[in-house]
Amino acid sequence: MSDYVYGRNSFFEALANGRIIKAYVLDDSRIKDAGISYKIVDRHKLDNMCKGKNHQGYVAEVKDFELSKVSDMIKDKDGLIVMLDGLEDVHNLGAIIRTAECAGVDGIIYKSHNAVKVNDTVAKVASGALEYVKVAEVTNLVSTIKDLKKKGYWIVGSDGSASQMYDELDYDMNTVLIIGSEGRGMSRLVKEECDFIVKLPMYGKVSSLNASVAAGILIYNILQKRDK
DSSP, rough: OEEEEEHHHHHHHHHHHHHHHEEEEETTTTTTTSSEEEEEEHHHHHHHHTTTTTTTEEEEEEOOOOOOOOGOOSSSOOOOEEEEOOOOHHHHHHHHHHOOOOOOEEEEESSSSSSOOHHHHHHHHHHHHGSOEEEEEEOHHHHHHHHHHTTOOOEEEEEOOOETTSSOOOOSSOEEEEEBBTBBBBBHHHHOOSEEEEEEEOOOSSSSOOOHHHHHHHHHHHHHHHHH
């Protein structure tokens, strides 16, 4: 079974990681010596293959993205895992994956049902980062949280109603950072499992940030706290 990736960065990171089965390109100047099967096609063909999305002249049939296990993400010290509770927007998932790779996050966990999953759009938005980030699907976030607690992780949720600001917490601990869904935030059962709940300050008239923007601020705040 295979999937497709499109866009220059996603294409060449998939190439570097040996996932390309066959490439479809406007010209072969950058891949003719790459040792892969490819076909030169016109722009209309590429447009159809990726349903009009911005392919930048590169589309590839690739081997399935291999999901990781939560156990592959565990660290003894300074662990940082991002858990997504019901995220629905593929662009948010792709952006969070890109941020996670840049920040050296140990992995991303999301639900296997009723939530966004890795697909070609996620890969394009992640701009190649998907090739390097551990991603795990789980059937039950609460049971996964309980298991991570047993392994020494502290659970930090983000919610606009929290009393504690995001930069008031000491993150000198193995941390699971939970980002809730775009519309509903964290589910009640997940929220009840949090050791800490923090919020970002809102100074304008809009009451919340985009999920991927909030995730980026929270992730880099954790890194900054640990560097002090």
